[in-house]
Amino acid sequence: MRLSTLSYNFHQGIVNIWKNKMFSLASIATMTACIFLLGVFYSIGVNFESMVRNAEEGVAVTVLFNADASEEQIQAIGEAISARSEVAKYEFISAEEAWESYKMDYFNGDEEAAAVFADDNPLADSASYSIYLNDVSMQDSLVAYLEKLDGVREVHYSDVAANTLTDFNRLIKYISFGVIAILIAVAAFLISNTITVGISVRKEEIAIMKLIGAKDSFVRAPFVVEGVTIGLIGSVIPLILLFILYQRILTYVAEKFDALSNLFSFVPVKEVFHFLIPVSLILGVGIGFLGSRFTLKRHLKV
Amino acid sequence: MIRLEHVSKTYEAGVQAVTDVSLHIAPGEFVFIVGDSGSGKSTLIKLLLKELNPTHGKIIVGGKDLEKINRRQIPRYRRNVGVVFQNFRLLQDRNVYENVAFAMRVVESPKKDIKRKVPTILSLVGLAAKYRALPRQLSGGEQQRVAIARALVNEPKILLADEPTGNLDNRNAWEIMKLLDEINQRGTTVVVVTHNMDFIKTMNKRVITIKKGVVVDDQGGEEI
Numbered sequence: 001m002r003l004s005t006l007s008y009n010f011h012q013g014i015v016n017i018w019k020n021k022m023f024s025l026a027s028i029a030t031m032t033a034c035i036f037l038l039g040v041f042y043s044i045g046v047n048f049e050s051m052v053r054n055a056e057e058g059v060a061v062t063v064l065f066n067a068d069a070s071e072e073q074i075q076a077i078g079e080a081i082s083a084r085s086e087v088a089k090y091e092f093i094s095a096e097e098a099w100e101s102y103k104m105d106y107f108n109g110d111e112e113a114a115a116v117f118a119d120d121n122p123l124a125d126s127a128s129y130s131i132y133l134n135d136v137s138m139q140d141s142l143v144a145y146l147e148k149l150d151g152v153r154e155v156h157y158s159d160v161a162a163n164t165l166t167d168f169n170r171l172i173k174y175i176s177f178g179v180i181a182i183l184i185a186v187a188a189f190l191i192s193n194t195i196t197v198g199i200s201v202r203k204e205e206i207a208i209m210k211l212i213g214a215k216d217s218f219v220r221a222p223f224v225v226e227g228v229t230i231g232l233i234g235s236v237i238p239l240i241l242l243f244i245l246y247q248r249i250l251t252y253v254a255e256k257f258d259a260l261s262n263l264f265s266f267v268p269v270k271e272v273f274h275f276l277i278p279v280s281l282i283l284g285v286g287i288g289f290l291g292s293r294f295t296l297k298r299h300l301k302v
Numbered sequence: 303m304i305r306l307e308h309v310s311k312t313y314e315a316g317v318q319a320v321t322d323v324s325l326h327i328a329p330g331e332f333v334f335i336v337g338d339s340g341s342g343k344s345t346l347i348k349l350l351l352k353e354l355n356p357t358h359g360k361i362i363v364g365g366k367d368l369e370k371i372n373r374r375q376i377p378r379y380r381r382n383v384g385v386v387f388q389n390f391r392l393l394q395d396r397n398v399y400e401n402v403a404f405a406m407r408v409v410e411s412p413k414k415d416i417k418r419k420v421p422t423i424l425s426l427v428g429l430a431a432k433y434r435a436l437p438r439q440l441s442g443g444e445q446q447r448v449a450i451a452r453a454l455v456n457e458p459k460i461l462l463a464d465e466p467t468g469n470l471d472n473r474n475a476w477e478i479m480k481l482l483d484e485i486n487q488r489g490t491t492v493v494v495v496t497h498n499m500d501f502i503k504t505m506n507k508r509v510i511t512i513k514k515g516v517v518v519d520d521q522g523g524e525e526i
Contacts, residue, residue: 213381
């Protein structure tokens with residue numbers, strides 16, 4: 001296609017959008033709503049996932065040893081733990097360290113109160129390994145393995161926490177995927193509808209073009225420009241809105257809910273948009289392009 | 303230039319529009335095709351534009367067998383056949399210049415060619431002064447001139463006119479006929495479908511008469 005033809009078709013596509021103002025606006029609005037909701041769901045999903053990951057890191061499995069366990073046995077248990085792929089990190093906590101930590105929590109650093117136990121560590125049999133997992137869903141198999149090891153007296157773990165986190169994370173993922181898929185289908189349908197209206201308004205023009213020797217690509221080009229432009233505008237607007245909104249929420253939470261911001265760490269805006277910008281643009285432009293192309297295919301047989 | 307060999311066209315509903323038509327139109331000829339409404343005249347035009355394919359027979363235009371032209375080659379073929387309709391079929395939202403330039407843009411002509419040729423062709427049809435007018439601001443005769451300019455601007459070898467004067471008063475109709483005659487004098491083969499017998503009697507051209515899809519008379523030209 002010549003450069004002048006390209007610029008003519010581009011111009012015609014923009015003129016078409018202007019001529020079909022109401023339908024174009026409706027399409028842009030729908031696309032904006034779809035991509036905006038997609039962004040909202042993605043942001044919630046990605047933040048929740050990050051929170052789950054943080055929480056998962058805090059879920060520890062504790063391995064306590066038999067009272068008569070030898071140092072070699074404890075070391076062998078440590079080696080067995082380190083060999084497991086689901087283990088993110090593990091640490092040995094001696095009976096003395098356990099008592100120190102307990103004193104800090106329970107006596108709040110009150111040395112006098114704790115002095116009663118000065119020569120008699122009440123947690124003498126509490127040396128342990130604390131294990132942190134990189135995937136909580138693997139907890140059950142690890143616990144079963146640990147319980148069978150020689151010298152292991154008890155394995156402490158929180159079954160409820162692990163299962164709830166894994167299930168909830170999965171549920172959020174499924175809902176997000178479902179909603180996003182529905183939104184994409186709705187956006188594609190609406191763009192196709194706008195192009196259909198545009199075609200019915202310009203049926204005569206298309207027929208004349210075909211009768212005086214226009215190639216299909218020439219007839220198609222302005223409609224494709226129209227679809228792609230609607231898709232592009234419909235994805236840039238929600239991206240800007242989401243960017244502003246996300247930053248505002250981050251600032252607001254940081255200012256108003258100081259305690260909350262210590263508890264949860266939000267995924268940085270840069271990281272969220274690193275994914276959202278390309279995905280939204282590809283979706284917007286892609287839906288616009290495919291929507292217009294497939295709709296036109298049915299109308300080019302003159 | 304145009305050759306039809308035993309051409310028949312039956313529509314899907316079973317209506318036989320054209321039956322066993324054979325005729326030859328030589329390069330540079332001016333031919334009237336006449337007949338009552340429903341006689342198959344417009345079907346003939348549609349067959350020549352390859353809007354329709356014949357059920358039987360062969361159509362050869364400019365040496366090309368239309369049956370052998372595939373869908374992708376149709377645009378190139380149509381660029382050699384200008385067409386004018388009874389209801390003008392102009393783009394109402396574009397001015398005279400743009401309507402004519404449109405035909406050149408459609409065939410992807412360079413910008414400088416468009417700028418050079420459109421004013422020339424508008425002068426030929428006598429509308430140079432009204433190049434900025436919208437179709438609704440023109441009379442029927444003027445609108446048909448724009449349609450003729452659009453049909454001619456790509457310099458087709460054949461001009462098909464389907465009832466070009468059907469919507470015009472007598473004076474304007476005559477103007478259009480004179481213009482088509484002038485175009486023919488310049489070497490373009492002109493085929494005019496009409497039911498107006500006044501022109502036919504006065505202009506002394508070849509007349510092919512169709513009745514119920516069958517050629518019943520062919521005067522002033524050689525029959526094959």
